[in-house]
Amino acid sequence: MSYPMVDRIRLEMGKTFPFFVDQVDRNLGQFGDEWAKEFDTLLANMFPDDISLVQAVRGYGEFAIDGMRLMKRFEKEHIYVAKTYAQASTEVYHNEEYMVNLYLPGILLSNYLWPHHYRQIQFLKSCFLHDLRNSQEPFFYDVGVGTGFYSRYLLESVPGARGVGFDISDHSIQYAQKQVEAYNCQSRYQILKQNVVTEPITGSAPFLISVEVLEHLEEPLPFLKALRRMLQPGGKAFITAAITAPNADHIYLYRNAEEVLVQLREAGFELEQFVCAAAYVPKHNEPVPQIAAYIVR
Numbered sequence: 001m002s003y004p005m006v007d008r009i010r011l012e013m014g015k016t017f018p019f020f021v022d023q024v025d026r027n028l029g030q031f032g033d034e035w036a037k038e039f040d041t042l043l044a045n046m047f048p049d050d051i052s053l054v055q056a057v058r059g060y061g062e063f064a065i066d067g068m069r070l071m072k073r074f075e076k077e078h079i080y081v082a083k084t085y086a087q088a089s090t091e092v093y094h095n096e097e098y099m100v101n102l103y104l105p106g107i108l109l110s111n112y113l114w115p116h117h118y119r120q121i122q123f124l125k126s127c128f129l130h131d132l133r134n135s136q137e138p139f140f141y142d143v144g145v146g147t148g149f150y151s152r153y154l155l156e157s158v159p160g161a162r163g164v165g166f167d168i169s170d171h172s173i174q175y176a177q178k179q180v181e182a183y184n185c186q187s188r189y190q191i192l193k194q195n196v197v198t199e200p201i202t203g204s205a206p207f208l209i210s211v212e213v214l215e216h217l218e219e220p221l222p223f224l225k226a227l228r229r230m231l232q233p234g235g236k237a238f239i240t241a242a243i244t245a246p247n248a249d250h251i252y253l254y255r256n257a258e259e260v261l262v263q264l265r266e267a268g269f270e271l272e273q274f275v276c277a278a279a280y281v282p283k284h285n286e287p288v289p290q291i292a293a294y295i296v297r
Contacts, residue, residue, distance in 0.1 A: 003036045005043035005053075009109075012054055017061040023113045031118060039112040045182040046108065056105040060113070063106025067289075070246035075286050080246050080253050085218050088249040089168070099171035103248075108147040108179075116277035120211075120240060120293050121153070123275045127295050128238045132207055133158045141166070141205045141230055143196055144213035148176025154209070155185035164205075165191040196226045204230055208237040212291070214260065215242045215250045224267035236272070237296050239264065243276070245289035257292040269296035 010024045028036055047053040074080065083091075092098060111117050132138050132154060138161040142151040145165035155161050167173050173191050180186050194201075208231045214220040224239075231237050243254045254260055257276040264271065272295040279289040 001033055001036070003040040005040045005047075006036050008053060009043055009057060012057040013061070016057060017064075020061060020064065020113070027113065027115060027118065030115065035112065035118060042108075042112070046179060055101065056109060059102045059105035060109040062102050064110075064113075066102075067245075067247055070248070071289065074244070074246045078287070080250055083249075083251055085216070085251060088216065088251060092249040093169035093172070096171055099169065100175070104147050104171065104175045108149060111149055114279060116279045116289070116291050119275070119277040120291050123293050124150070124153070124238055125157075127273060128207075128209075128236065129154070129157050131236055132161060135206060137206050139163065139205050140207035140209060141201070143208065143210040143227060143230070144216075145176045145191060146172055146211065148172075148179040148191075150209050150211050151176065151189060152179045152183050152185060155180065155188055156183050162188045163190075165189065166194045166196055166201075167191065168193065168195050196230065197222050200226060201230050204232040204235070206232045206235040208235065209239070210237070211240050212242050214239075214263075215245070215252050215254060217252055220252055221263055221267060224263055224269070228268040231297075235297065237269065238293065239269075239296060240291060240293040243290040243292055244287040245279075245291075254292075257290070260292050261294065264294060264296055269294075271296055 006024065010021055013020050013024065043053065047056050070081070092103060111121060132140065138158050140154060140161065140163045142163055142165040145151055145167045148165065151163050151165050155163060165176060167176070170193065173193055176191055180189050208227060210227055214223065217223055227237065227239065241254055241260045242250065243257060257274065261271060261274070274292060274294040276290055276292040282288050
């Protein structure tokens with residue numbers, strides 16, 4: 001099959017970041033047509049012209065290289081660079097140039113260029129979407145929408161689904177809205193600028209997702225307790241966290257998946273199942289970025 005947008009991004013990477021081209025080839029070989037079809041559609045919808053695609057590739061490249069530098073430092077020091085949530089908010093979430101040109105396109109493309117990120121999508125599809133699709137009330141909250149990828153994915157996959165997203169960054173909200181509109185799902189979705197810890201939500205939902213938010217907080221437990229209050233009794237949540245994965249806005253260091261699970265249980269969640277995926281196989285015993293995803297009730 002032909003995937004012209006995947007071919008285009010491969011070409012652009014070859015011009016600017018040739019050492020990342022193998023990510024496209026490797027993932028195509030590993031995940032096949034399903035990966036390529038989804039990625040091709042995302043690229044066509046979000047970056048339909050050459051200018052926007054080139055900008056996205058440059059943003060992703062700089063985002064990935066920054067992460068690699070921080071990982072090299074982490075391998076030596078085994079701690080994240082000390083940073084408060086207020087500092088991260090100023091430097092990242094409310095920094096328009098950084099968010100729009102680097103952070104948001106970087107994260108968006110990483111969903112398909114980083115194999116552990118794509119495995120997380122596969123876990124969502126196999127263990128969460130079925131219940132949402134077959135629910136009499138397919139309504140969800142997405143707390144910390146980021147690029148809007150996961151909200152859009154649920155809306156696109158379940159035509160009857162409706163959702164409300166929450167974020168504290170105007171730039172994330174605008175980017176997420178753009179993505180939802182690109183897939184013609186905007187009539188079933190609303191995004192609010194709201195911190196659900198300091199401004200608690202009074203209503204609850206039968207489904208909830210929160211993707212890679214915990215590591216961005218100084219204290220994840222109050223946030224997890226807020227999520228638990230937002231989930232209806234008997235509801236299902238998809239919550240994930242980055243582990244040993246330094247980034248410009250990563251504050252709380254999880255060293256293994258069990259540490260996340262302890263906090264989930266302390267917040268009142270019951271584990272249904274989880275998966276932990278690594279970015280790559282270590283050459284020796286060095287730490288490796290991981291993602292842990294949990295289905296909880």
